Amino acid sequence: MTAMRLTVNGVQREIDVDPRTLLVHAIREQVGLTGTHVGCLTGDCGACTVVLDGRTAKSCSVLALSADGSAVDTVESLADGDDLHPVQQAFWDEFAFQCGFCLPGMLLTAKELLESTPDPDDAQVLAALNGNLCRCTGYNTIVSAVRKASGCATTCVKESPCRKS
Amino acid sequence: MTPRYSAPRDLAGVTAALADGDGVVVGGGTMVVPDMTHGRTSAAVVVDLSRAGLAGVTAGEDGAVVGAMTTYTDLITSDVPLLSTVASGITGGPQIRNRGTAGGSACYANPASDVPACLVALGARMRLASAGGAREVPAAEFFLGGFRTARRPDEVLEAFVVPPLGGAALGYLKFKLAEGSWPIVTAATFAPTGGPLRIVVGGAAATPVAVDVDRPSVGSDDPAWREHVREAVHTALDAAEPWTDVLAPAAYRRRIAPVIAARSAGRALEEDR
Amino acid sequence: MAAPTLPDSAIGGSARKRDGAALLTGRARFVDDHQPDGALHAHVVRSTVAHGRILSIDTAAAEAVPGVVLVLTGKRAAESAGPVPYFIDPAARGGNRTDIRCLQVDEVVFVGQPVAAVVAATRQQAQEAAALVAVEYEVLPHVLDAEEALLPDAPRLYPDWPGNVVMHNRYGTGDTDAALAAADVVVSGELRIGRSTTSPIEPRGYLASWNAAEGKLTVHASCQNPHQMRWMLATSLGLDEGDIRIVTAKVGGSFGLKMQGHPEETLVALLSILTGSPVKWIEDRRETLMAGARQQVHRFTVGATADGRITALVNNIVADVGALTAQAGWAMPNMSATTLPSGYLVPDCRIELDIVVTNKPPVNAARGFGKDAAHFVMERAVDVVARELGLDPAEVRRRNFIPADRFPYRTSTGLNIDSGDFVGLLDKVCDTVDYAGIRRRQAELRPLGRYLGIGLGFELTPESSDSPGTFVSGFDTTTVRMSVTGMVTVLTGVTSPGGGNDTGIAQIVATEMGVPIEWVELVQGDTDRCPNGFGNFSGRSMVVGGGSATLAARDVRDKLALLGSRMLAVPVDRVEVADGVVRVVDDHERALAVPDVARALLTRAFAIADGIEPVLESTRAYKPGNIDHVPDQFGRIQPYPTYSSSLHAVVVDVDVETGKVVLLDYVMAHDCGTMINPALVEGQARGAVAMGLGSALSEQLVFGEDGALLSDRFKTYLLPRAGDVPELRMVHQVTPSPFTMHGNKGAGEAGVGGAQAAVANAVEDALAPFGVAVRGVPLTPPVVLGLIDEAAAR
Numbered sequence A: 001m002t003a004m005r006l007t008v009n010g011v012q013r014e015i016d017v018d019p020r021t022l023l024v025h026a027i028r029e030q031v032g033l034t035g036t037h038v039g040c041l042t043g044d045c046g047a048c049t050v051v052l053d054g055r056t057a058k059s060c061s062v063l064a065l066s067a068d069g070s071a072v073d074t075v076e077s078l079a080d081g082d083d084l085h086p087v088q089q090a091f092w093d094e095f096a097f098q099c100g101f102c103l104p105g106m107l108l109t110a111k112e113l114l115e116s117t118p119d120p121d122d123a124q125v126l127a128a129l130n131g132n133l134c135r136c137t138g139y140n141t142i143v144s145a146v147r148k149a150s151g152c153a154t155t156c157v158k159e160s161p162c163r164k165s
Numbered sequence B: 001m002t003p004r005y006s007a008p009r010d011l012a013g014v015t016a017a018l019a020d021g022d023g024v025v026v027g028g029g030t031m032v033v034p035d036m037t038h039g040r041t042s043a044a045v046v047v048d049l050s051r052a053g054l055a056g057v058t059a060g061e062d063g064a065v066v067g068a069m070t071t072y073t074d075l076i077t078s079d080v081p082l083l084s085t086v087a088s089g090i091t092g093g094p095q096i097r098n099r100g101t102a103g104g105s106a107c108y109a110n111p112a113s114d115v116p117a118c119l120v121a122l123g124a125r126m127r128l129a130s131a132g133g134a135r136e137v138p139a140a141e142f143f144l145g146g147f148r149t150a151r152r153p154d155e156v157l158e159a160f161v162v163p164p165l166g167g168a169a170l171g172y173l174k175f176k177l178a179e180g181s182w183p184i185v186t187a188a189t190f191a192p193t194g195g196p197l198r199i200v201v202g203g204a205a206a207t208p209v210a211v212d213v214d215r216p217s218v219g220s221d222d223p224a225w226r227e228h229v230r231e232a233v234h235t236a237l238d239a240a241e242p243w244t245d246v247l248a249p250a251a252y253r254r255r256i257a258p259v260i261a262a263r264s265a266g267r268a269l270e271e272d273r
Numbered sequence C: 001m002a003a004p005t006l007p008d009s010a011i012g013g014s015a016r017k018r019d020g021a022a023l024l025t026g027r028a029r030f031v032d033d034h035q036p037d038g039a040l041h042a043h044v045v046r047s048t049v050a051h052g053r054i055l056s057i058d059t060a061a062a063e064a065v066p067g068v069v070l071v072l073t074g075k076r077a078a079e080s081a082g083p084v085p086y087f088i089d090p091a092a093r094g095g096n097r098t099d100i101r102c103l104q105v106d107e108v109v110f111v112g113q114p115v116a117a118v119v120a121a122t123r124q125q126a127q128e129a130a131a132l133v134a135v136e137y138e139v140l141p142h143v144l145d146a147e148e149a150l151l152p153d154a155p156r157l158y159p160d161w162p163g164n165v166v167m168h169n170r171y172g173t174g175d176t177d178a179a180l181a182a183a184d185v186v187v188s189g190e191l192r193i194g195r196s197t198t199s200p201i202e203p204r205g206y207l208a209s210w211n212a213a214e215g216k217l218t219v220h221a222s223c224q225n226p227h228q229m230r231w232m233l234a235t236s237l238g239l240d241e242g243d244i245r246i247v248t249a250k251v252g253g254s255f256g257l258k259m260q261g262h263p264e265e266t267l268v269a270l271l272s273i274l275t276g277s278p279v280k281w282i283e284d285r286r287e288t289l290m291a292g293a294r295q296q297v298h299r300f301t302v303g304a305t306a307d308g309r310i311t312a313l314v315n316n317i318v319a320d321v322g323a324l325t326a327q328a329g330w331a332m333p334n335m336s337a338t339t340l341p342s343g344y345l346v347p348d349c350r351i352e353l354d355i356v357v358t359n360k361p362p363v364n365a366a367r368g369f370g371k372d373a374a375h376f377v378m379e380r381a382v383d384v385v386a387r388e389l390g391l392d393p394a395e396v397r398r399r400n401f402i403p404a405d406r407f408p409y410r411t412s413t414g415l416n417i418d419s420g421d422f423v424g425l426l427d428k429v430c431d432t433v434d435y436a437g438i439r440r441r442q443a444e445l446r447p448l449g450r451y452l453g454i455g456l457g458f459e460l461t462p463e464s465s466d467s468p469g470t471f472v473s474g475f476d477t478t479t480v481r482m483s484v485t486g487m488v489t490v491l492t493g494v495t496s497p498g499g500g501n502d503t504g505i506a507q508i509v510a511t512e513m514g515v516p517i518e519w520v521e522l523v524q525g526d527t528d529r530c531p532n533g534f535g536n537f538s539g540r541s542m543v544v545g546g547g548s549a550t551l552a553a554r555d556v557r558d559k560l561a562l563l564g565s566r567m568l569a570v571p572v573d574r575v576e577v578a579d580g581v582v583r584v585v586d587d588h589e590r591a592l593a594v595p596d597v598a599r600a601l602l603t604r605a606f607a608i609a610d611g612i613e614p615v616l617e618s619t620r621a622y623k624p625g626n627i628d629h630v631p632d633q634f635g636r637i638q639p640y641p642t643y644s645s646s647l648h649a650v651v652v653d654v655d656v657e658t659g660k661v662v663l664l665d666y667v668m669a670h671d672c673g674t675m676i677n678p679a680l681v682e683g684q685a686r687g688a689v690a691m692g693l694g695s696a697l698s699e700q701l702v703f704g705e706d707g708a709l710l711s712d713r714f715k716t717y718l719l720p721r722a723g724d725v726p727e728l729r730m731v732h733q734v735t736p737s738p739f740t741m742h743g744n745k746g747a748g749e750a751g752v753g754g755a756q757a758a759v760a761n762a763v764e765d766a767l768a769p770f771g772v773a774v775r776g777v778p779l780t781p782p783v784v785l786g787l788i789d790e791a792a793a794r
Ligand SMILES: Cc1cc2nc3c(=O)[nH]c(=O)nc-3n(C[C@H](O)[C@H](O)[C@H](O)COP(=O)(O)OP(=O)(O)OC[C@H]3O[C@@H](n4cnc5c(N)ncnc54)[C@H](O)[C@@H]3O)c2cc1C
Pocket: A042, A043, A044, A131, B024, B025, B026, B027, B028, B029, B030, B031, B032, B033, B049, B068, B069, B089, B090, B091, B092, B093, B096, B099, B100, B101, B102, B103, B104, B105, B107, B108, B112, B113, B114, B115, B151, B155, B156, B157, B158, B182, B183
C-alpha cells in the first residue's frame, strides 16, 4: 500500500492505495463518495467520469497513483447544498434520466462543454456526450437538457405535448 | 502479484525503469489501465509517464515534435497537420480525448484505430529511447502487425516528428459501424502539390497500407479514376496481411477500403483547390 | 392529452421524477454503494469450455492468496444449497427441465457458467485468486446453433432429455392449408433475429449479510422482483422466508435482466452464510454482456387476396435460448408465438414453436419479452405481401388492421385485445412523418445515387401478464398509510428500476386522496416493509401498482371524508377531500385540514369516531379485468388485461457503397390508454425505441467457435450512443382500456419490435432498386453490403 494525496471536491484527503487501484475505486471506497459509478471498467460507458485537474476523465482508466497530488471534482461537487447546478436542474426538468446511473458522465461532460462553448450546436452536444452511454432514455431528452442548460430556446424534441416549456 | 509503481520525473528515469524489459508503460492509460484491470496485461513494474514531462508540441527544424504524452485534446488546439483534425474525431468523449495520446495509440498499434495510418501518411518518425540510447524509426516501419510495433520492451516512445508539409494538402476519413465502434477502415491522403496522391489505408490490413495513385484528370467522382483507385488499393491489400476483428471481417474491410480511400482523396483534393 | 391547467402532480400531469435530487447529486445509493464494514468480495470462476465434465478443481493455489477466506466449489455448494427454483418452471408447461445450481457440480454447458467462487478481503485478491483456481474438464462436443441442435445426432446439453428442445408448442386456429390454397398470392420468407442483450449501465450485483446470531439474511440486490427473490432464496437455501429480507431500493436500469433466477443470487447468499460476513459480488461488464436477450429464426408463409387482405399465416419458430436458466428468459419465445398475428385480422394461423437449448449463455428476460419478434416477423410479412402485390405498405396495413369498432377482439392465437385504434395510429404517423413527401424525395434522390427508404412497423404490446402457477403475476398489492400528522406512506409491491413508476403512483395517491404530492412518501423494494408483491415486469407497475394504490388510497380518503363530515356536521356526501383539506362541497370556507382530521381520528377515537375503525391504513390488491385462464374450446388462454399499441415510421439513408444505414427521422405514434404521467411514458417509449434501433442496426453478441463471447465490451457490442439516435418524435393517441382502473395500459416495452421492423422495412425500401430482400437484424454495414452484393449476383 502506498500513501497518496487527493483533493476531492476541495477537501484534502490522504489515502492508501495499491499500485493497481483505480481512481474510481479510490474515490468510491477510500474517500467514500459513491456518486461516481462503475459501469464497465473499460473506459466506454462514462459512468465513472470525474473532473481531474480541471478536465473530465474516466476514473476507471486512471490509476489512483497517477492522480497523486491532483484535484478531483465528482458529481457530488455540482450542487451547492440544496441548490442544484443549472445543468442538474435542466436534466431534472427535461426528464433527461431514468435510473440515473449514467448521470456522473452526462452532467460533468455537459458542464465542461458549456463552460468552453456556452451556446453549442447539436453536433457539439453530441460530440461531448459521445463517451457516455445511457440505456434508459434514448438520449433525446439529454440533448435537450444540455441545450436548455445552455439557455438555448429551441429544443430538440419537437411535438412533445408533455414537455414543460 | 502486485507490480511496482514508478512515475519517473524525466526521460532518463523512464528508460531506467524500463531497462529490465519487464515494464508496462502507462501513457494516457485509456487502453492499458483497463487491460491491467481485466488481467490482459501484467508486468513487474508499471511505468507511469504522466510526470515525465513528455507532453507538448514543439516546432523543430525538421518538423513538429509531438511529445508522446500529448493528448488528443492538446492536438485539437495544436497546428500539427492532420492530427489536429483527426483528434477531434476520436470517440469516447472529451474524457478520452483529455487523457488518450496519439503516441499511446501508435504504441498500442490496434490496426482498427485512427493514428497509425495518419502517421504513415505524414511520413512521421517515431523517436524511441532506451537506457542504451535513442533511435528514430519511420512510421512506415514502426507498425509490424496487429498490436505489434518496432518498439522493444525496454524502449519508450519519447515523441514523434511530423515533417513539414511543403504545401501538400491532406484528407482524412474514417468509417465506423456506429458512433462507438472502433474505426473499421481509415484513409489518410497526402497530396503534394502537383504530384501523385499517397493514400494510406488503415484498418483494412494488419498494418497501414500505402497506395500511390495519380491525380484524377476530371474530378474525384470520375468513375474511371475511382476504378483506378479501387484497383490500386486492392492490389496493395492483396500483398498485405488481412485484418479481422469482432466488428468486421477482412473481406468487408477490403471491400470498402477503396471507397473510403477515394473519398479521403476527394477531401484532400477539395482542400487543394 | 393533459388539460393546460392540470397541475404536474395530478394524474395526467408530468411530475418530475421524485428521486431526481438524490440521483442528480450522487446521493442515491445503488447496491455497490453499500459498503458495510468487514464486507468481503466474491469473484466467480467460470467455465472456459462450452460443454464439458468437471474432472477436478484444484483450489490450493487460490486458497494461498493473501486475504482469501473461502474458495467454494460446486460440490461443496451443493451440500448447503439446493437447486434454484424456476421463475417459470418449464415442467409446469409440459416442457423439459434441469436442476439449476448456483455452482455447477459435474457438467458445464456454456463458457461462462459458474463453477467455483472465491471470497477474499478485497476485490483484487478475489480476482487474483479466482484466476488460480485450476479446473480440469473433459471436453464434450458442443453445439452453438439452434438448428444444428435440432439435428438427431447433435450433442445433447442435458443427457436425460430426448433432445435439445425445452418445449414444442403449436398455436393458432383455423385451417391454414385451405386458406393458403384459396389465397391469390402466397409469399414466404425466413427471418433471423440476432442475439442482442439488455445491458443496463449498472451491472447486476448482490450484497448478502448473514446474521448468524439471529439466523437472518439481508440481501441488497440490483433486482426487479424482491419478493420472488426472497422466496427463491428461502427455497434454495432452506431458510424461512421470514428470516430473509431483500432490499432493492435503487436499481440502475434492468430491462428484464434483473428479474431474479440468476445462480449468483443463491451463491452470494450462501457465501455470506458460509463465511459469516457480508459478501458482495458486483458483475463485471463482460459478465453482463453474456446474458442474451433474444435469438430466433422465423420461417413464415402468408396468403393474401389480390387486394392485399392477409388470410393466413404459418410461422415456424426456432428459438435459441442458450443454456436453460431459472430466470424467466427461456419462456419469452412463447410470446413471440402468441402475439402473432398482432393487430391484424388474420383468421387462420398456425404457429409452431421450438424452444431450443444450445451451449451458449442463457437468454434472459428482456424488454419486449418475445413480443418484439412477433412484430418483426408480422411487419416484414405485411411488407412482403405489399411488395408482391405492388401495393403501398401503409395501405396494406390499413386494409388488414382490426377495425377500432371490433374490440374487444380475440385473435387466432387467443389474445383478447381490449381496445385500440390502429388505423388512427397509422394516420397520425403518416401525417407526422410526411409519408407522401418522403416518397417524393426518395424518387428525386435515387437518380443522384442516394437511397432513401421509409419503413413502418406496427406493434401490439400485451402487458401486465399473468401466468398461472408461476411468479408472473397479474395483480399486485399496495398499502396506503396516513400518519397522525397527515403524512402518507405508500408501500407497494411493484418496484422501479428507473422508469419512474414511483412518481406515477405518488401522483395517483395524491390525486385520489386529495393531498399535496409532497405529503406522499413511497416505499418500494423492501420485503420487510412492503406488502407481498411481484415487482417490475410486463409493463405492469402502473396498471396493478397504480390500481392497488388507488383502491387503498380511496379507502383512507373515504374514512377521512366520513370523519370530516361528522366534524363539520354535514352529511358525508356533501364533503370532499382536496388540496389537503376536508371541505364542504359547495362551501369551501368550511374546511378542516387533513392532518387535523387524521389526528382527531387517532387521538379521539372514542370521542368522535363511533363506528369508525380508527386506522388510517388500507392494504389492497388490484386484479385488472380481461385475464382468463380457463382454456376455450381451442385450448387458448388470455393472460393479458391490456394491449398497448404503437406505430413506428423511420426514414433511412443507405450508403450503398459501404452498407451504412443512417437514420434521418423517426416517428412513433403511441397508445397506452390513459397516461398517468405523459413525460414518463415518453421516456419509456424513447428508451425502448433506442434499444430496438440498437438491435436493428449495431448490437450483436458474437461468439467464437469455442463458444466464448467475443463481443465482450462496449467497443465490440455497440449500444447506441447519442449520435446514433435521431430525434424520436412522439405522437400520442389515447384509447382507454376498459379493463384497468384508470384506463391506462402498460407502457415500457413498446418500441423494441416496432423499431426493428420499421428499420428493416425501411432498409429494404431504400434498396428496392437493387432488389434487396432483408432477412434479419441486425442490419450492420457488412450485412447490408452483403445483401446488395447478393442481390446483384442474382
Ligand atoms: C471509449 C474509447 C474510445 C476510443 N475511441 C477511439 C477512436 O475513435 N479512435 C482510435 O483510434 N482510438 C480510440 N480509442 C483508443 C485510443 O486511441 C487510445 O485509447 C489512446 O489513444 C491510447 O493512448 P493512451 O495514451 O491512453 O495509451 P495507454 O493506454 O496509456 O497505452 C496504450 C499502449 O501503448 C503503450 N504506451 C503508451 N504510451 C507509450 C509510450 N510513450 N511509449 C511506449 N509505450 C507506450 C502502453 O504500454 C500500452 O501498451 C478509444 C478508446 C476508448 C477507451
